[in-house]
Amino acid sequence: MKKFNSFLFVTVLTMLTTVAFAQSTLTGKVIDGEMNAPLPGANVIVKGTSNGATTDFDGNFTITAASDSGEIVISYVGFETKVVAFNGDTDFGSIVLNLDNTLDEVVVVGSGIIDLAEDRKTPVAVSTIKGKDIVLKATGNVEFGEAMKNTPSIYVSNQAGGFGDSQIFLRGFNDTNTAYLLNGQPINGMEDGRMYWSNWSGMSDVANAVQVQRGLGSSKLAISSVGGTVNIVSKTTEKREGGFVRFLTGNDSYMKGTFNYNTGVNDKGWAFSVLIDHWQAHRKYSIGTAGQGQNYMISVGYKPNERNTFNFLITGAPQWHDQNFSEDLEFYEAYGEKANDNSGFYRGERFTERRNFYHKPVANLNWDWNIKDGLDLSTVLYASWGRGGGTGNLGRGRIRNQDVGIFGLNEREINFDAIEENNIATADANGNGNFGDSYLRRASMNNHNWYGLLSNLNIATSENWTFNVGFDGRTYNGIHFRQLVDTFGLNGYVDNFRIPERPDDYVISETFEANPWTTLFDFADDDQRYDRNYEEVINYIGTFGQAEYSTDNFSVFVQGAISTQSYQREGFFGGVGDGLGKSEKLNKTGYQVKGGASYQINEEHSIFANAGTFSRQPFLDNVFANIRYSNALVEPEVENEEIVGLEGGYRFQNQTLRVNLDVYRTEWGNRFVSVGTNLPLDEFGIYRFTDVTQIHQGLEFDFEYRPLAAGWSLRGYGSLGNWKYEGDTPYTLQNDDTGDFLVTDGTLELTDVKIGNAPQTSFGIGFRADICEGLSIDADYNIYTDLYEFIDVEDVVQAALDGDKYEAVRLPAYTLADAGLTYRFTLGDNPMVFRANVYNLFNEAYINQRNAFGYYLGIGRTFNASIRYNF
Known part of the structure; x- marks a missing residue:
C-alpha cells in the first residue's frame, strides 16, 4: 500500500509539474506575399497572452510559449492577420501574409518575367518601395518618382514644369539610360529611351511595389541599362471580393x-x-x-x-x-x-x-x-x-x-x-x-x-x-x-x-x-x-x-x-x-x-x-x-x-x-x-x-x-x-x-x-x-x-x-x-x-x-x- 501511495504521489506530482512547466519553442519566417520577400517588423504573439516577438530583417522569429498547445497571431499594418495553431515545439516554416483590403491582395503577376532581386540568391544593390508607401506618400499632386527619392543615388528633379514633367536620375544617369519595366514589359521610349511620366501618372494608384536595382541589377532581359533597372509591379486581379x-x-x-x-x-x-x-x-x-x-x-x-x-x-x-x-x-x-x-x-x-x-x-x-x-x-x-x-x-x-x-x-x-x-x-x-x-x-x-x-x-x-x-x-x-x-x-x-x-x-x-x-x-x-x-x-x-x-x-x-x-x-x-x-x-x-x-x-x-x-x-x-x-x-x-x-x-x-x-x-x-x-x-x-x-x-x-x-x-x-x-x-x-x-x-x-x-x-x-x-x-x-x-x-x-x-x-x-x-x-x-x-x-x-x-x-x-x- 505504501508503495502504491508513493507511486501515485510521484505520478500526480510529475503530471502537475509537466502542466505547470510545459513550454514550447516556436520558430518561423514571415513572408510578404506581395513581393515574396521576408517581412521585417511583423508582430507575432501567442494568442490570449502578451508574450510575443517582432520578426527580424530576414522575417524570422522565435518565441518560447508557456504551454504545449495554442495559437499564434501574426499581424502587420496593411496586411491581413493570420492565426496559426501549434502543438509542442513547432517550426512553422514560411508564413505568408497577403495584403488586406487596405492595399489590395495580388493573385497573378507573371512572376517568371518580373526580374525581382529575390529571384536570384546572388545579391545586387537594390531598394524596394512597397505599395502601401506609394499610396501614402506619392499619390495625387505628387510625381510618381517621389516614391523613390529616399533611396541611395536616386534624384527626382520634380521641376515646376507641370504635372508629369519630372525627371529621375539613377547614379547620375537620366531615365534614357535606366531600364523601366512594368510587369516585365519595357516601357522606355524605343526611339529615344525617354520616360514621359505624364503618360504613366496612374502608376501611383496601380503600382503594388517598385524595386530599384542600381547598376548591374538582376534583370535577365536582353536590355543593357547603364544606370540600373526599375521594376514596377502593378496590381492585377484580386482574390477576394x-x-x-x-x-x-x-x-x-x-x-x-x-x-x-x-x-x-x-x-x-x-x-x-x-x-x-x-x-x-x-x-x-x-x-x-x-x-x-x-x-x-x-x-x-x-x-x-x-x-x-x-x-x-x-x-x-x-x-x-x-x-x-x-x-x-x-x-x-x-x-x-x-x-x-x-x-x-x-x-x-x-x-x-x-x-x-x-x-x-x-x-x-x-x-x-x-x-x-x-x-x-x-x-x-x-x-x-x-x-x-x-x-x-x-x-x-x-x-x-x-x-x-x-x-x-x-x-x-x-x-x-x-x-x-x-x-x-x-x-x-x-x-x-x-x-x-x-x-x-x-x-x-x-x-x-x-x-x-x-x-x-x-x-x-x-x-x-x-x-x-x-x-x-x-x-x-x-x-x-x-x-x-x-x-x-x-x-x-x-x-x-x-x-x-x-x-x-x-x-x-x-x-x-x-x-x-x-x-x-x-x-x-x-x-x-x-x-x-x-x-x-x-x-x-x-x-x-x-x-x-x-x-x-x-x-x-x-x-x-x-x-x-x-x-x-x-x-x-x-x-x-x-x-x-x-x-x-x-x-x-x-x-x-x-x-x-x-x-x-x-x-x-x-x-x-x-x-x-x-x-x-x-x-x-x-x-x-x-x-x-x-x-x-x-x-x-x-x-x-x-x-x-x-x-x-x-x-x-x-x-x-x-x-x-x-x-x-x-x-x-x-x-x-x-x-x-x-x-x-x-x-x-x-x-x-x-x-x-x-x-x-x-x-x-x-x-x-x-x-x-x-x-x-x-x-x-x-x-x-x-x-x-x-x-x-x-x-x-x-x-x-x-x-x-x-x-x-x-x-x-x-x-x-x-x-x-x-x-x-x-x-x-x-x-x-x-x-x-x-x-x-x-x-x-x-x-x-x-x-x-x-x-x-x-x-x-x-x-x-x-x-x-x-x-x-x-x-x-x-x-x-x-x-x-x-x-x-x-x-x-x-x-x-x-x-x-x-x-x-x-x-x-x-x-x-x-x-x-x-x-x-x-x-x-x-x-x-x-x-x-x-x-
Whole structure:
C-alpha cells in the first residue's frame, strides 16, 4: 500500500509539474506575399497572452510559449492577420501574409518575367518601395518618382514644369539610360529611351511595389541599362471580393477621386478587378500649369487548374497638362518664381501656348505554366498604342503683353487677344495667315503602335543549380507629324514653307483638339499635316540566359544576352532635307555579359561582387542626320555604346538593424549626345557629340533600425559620387530647322569636367512613430549637394577657342523636409484611412536643374490630404 501511495504521489506530482512547466519553442519566417520577400517588423504573439516577438530583417522569429498547445497571431499594418495553431515545439516554416483590403491582395503577376532581386540568391544593390508607401506618400499632386527619392543615388528633379514633367536620375544617369519595366514589359521610349511620366501618372494608384536595382541589377532581359533597372509591379486581379473609394484634395484646387472593385475568384477560377479615377487642378505650382486626367485599370484572372494561371491587364492614364519651361535666373528675379511665359489670357480665360496631351493604353496577357516540379514557363504578350503630342507656336506673330504696352509682373505673358486681332488684320483676302505675319497653335504629334513578347523558362535541376533561358522580341512603329489646333481668327494657314511638293497657295484649315481622348481616333490626314510627316519602324529580337549555383553560404551566377535591332525611316514630305521615301534599313547587334558571387559569412554578415560589360545599340533618334527631315544616316555611322560596370557590397542584418553598403564604378564609352541650342532668327540648333566617355563611381549606404515592439523606426541613406567626363570629344553643330547639317564642328577636351543635372552627394534620414492606436506620424529630411549644371556647350566651345579649361558650374546645395500623418479607424465593420502630407515643409527655395536653355526652380511647399473607405 505504501508503495502504491508513493507511486501515485510521484505520478500526480510529475503530471502537475509537466502542466505547470510545459513550454514550447516556436520558430518561423514571415513572408510578404506581395513581393515574396521576408517581412521585417511583423508582430507575432501567442494568442490570449502578451508574450510575443517582432520578426527580424530576414522575417524570422522565435518565441518560447508557456504551454504545449495554442495559437499564434501574426499581424502587420496593411496586411491581413493570420492565426496559426501549434502543438509542442513547432517550426512553422514560411508564413505568408497577403495584403488586406487596405492595399489590395495580388493573385497573378507573371512572376517568371518580373526580374525581382529575390529571384536570384546572388545579391545586387537594390531598394524596394512597397505599395502601401506609394499610396501614402506619392499619390495625387505628387510625381510618381517621389516614391523613390529616399533611396541611395536616386534624384527626382520634380521641376515646376507641370504635372508629369519630372525627371529621375539613377547614379547620375537620366531615365534614357535606366531600364523601366512594368510587369516585365519595357516601357522606355524605343526611339529615344525617354520616360514621359505624364503618360504613366496612374502608376501611383496601380503600382503594388517598385524595386530599384542600381547598376548591374538582376534583370535577365536582353536590355543593357547603364544606370540600373526599375521594376514596377502593378496590381492585377484580386482574390477576394471588395474594394475601396478614396477622395483626395491638395493645394491649388487639386482634386482626385478613385474607385476600385474586385469580384473575387468564383468557383470556376475567374476573377475581375477594375480601378478608375479622375483628377484635376488649376495649376501644379507655377502659373499656367493646369492639368486634368483619368486613370483606369481592368484586370481579368483565370486559373483553370493548379499548373496554369492567366491574367489579362489593360491600363492607361489619359491626361493633359499645361507646361512651364526653364528660364534664366533674371527672369525669375523680375517676374517671380511662379512666372510662366508660355501662358497668358484668351477671351478672359487662362490660356497656354504649351500643352502636353497623351493617351497610352497598355495591355498585357500573362501566362504562368508550372510544367512540372522544377520547370516553370512564364510568358507575357503585350501591346501599347500611344496617341497625342505637345502644342506650340506656328509662325512669327507671337505678341506678349510688353509688345502692346502692358508692363509689370505679367509683361512676359502672351497676349492671345492681341494675336487674334493681328491675325485678322494681316490675313489675306481669303482670311488665311502665313508664317511671317501670323500666329497659330499647332501640335507636334507622336502616334505609335508597339507590340512585344517576353518568355522565360526557369529550370531547377537540383537543390543547388537553377537555369533561365528566354526570348525578348518587340516591334514598334511611330508616326510623327504636325497639325493645327487653334487659328485665332484665321480661316487657315498657307503652307508654303519647307514642303516642295505643295504649291505656294496650299492651305490647311482643319483643327484638332489637344485632348487625350479625342486624339485616339481624330487626328490629321496627310493633306492636313504640315512641316513634318514621317514614320519610323524599329524591330528588336533578343535572347538571354542565366545559370546560378548556390549553397547555404555561397552563390555564383553568370548571365548573357545578345540582341539585334533594326531601324528604318519613311518620309512623306520632301522637306529641306530630302526626306521623301524610305531610308536604308540599318541593323545593329548588341550584347551583355555579367556575373557575380556572394558569400554568407554568418547569419548577420554577407558580401558580394558583380561585374558586367555591355554593347548597347544607339537610339533611333541618334542614327539619322536629321530625324525630322532626312532619311540620310549620320556620317560617320553611330556605333554601339560600350559600358563596363563593377560593384561590390556588404550586408548586415540582425533582429533590429539592417545596413547595406555598396561601391560601384561604371565606365560608359563611345556615347552619343545631342544638345539643343537656340540659333539666330528663332531657329533651333543641335550640337552632336560623338565618342563621349563618362566615369561614374561612388559609395552608397542605407540602414533601417527597428527596435523590437518599440512602435517607431529610423531609416537613412547616403550617396557619395564622383561622376565626370574623360577624354576628347568631337562635335558638330547643325541647324535643325533649315536642314543645314554642318554649321560648325570641332573637338572639345572634357577630361575631369563634372557631370551635371543630378547631385553627386546626397543624404537622407526618416522616421516613423506610432502615437496611439491607429495614429502614426512620419517625416523625411534630404540633403543634396555637388549638383552641377548641365554642360553649357557655348561656354565649352568658347573655352576651347580661348585655350582655357572649362569648369562645370556648381549649383547651390539645398535641403528638403517632408512630413505625413496617418490615422486608421473603422466605420462600422469597414476600415478607413486618413492621410495628410506636406512636401517641402519649410518652403525652401532652390534650383533643382539647369539644362541648355535655363534653370528649373524647385517646387515650394505643397500639400494633400485623403480619406479612403475600404469595403
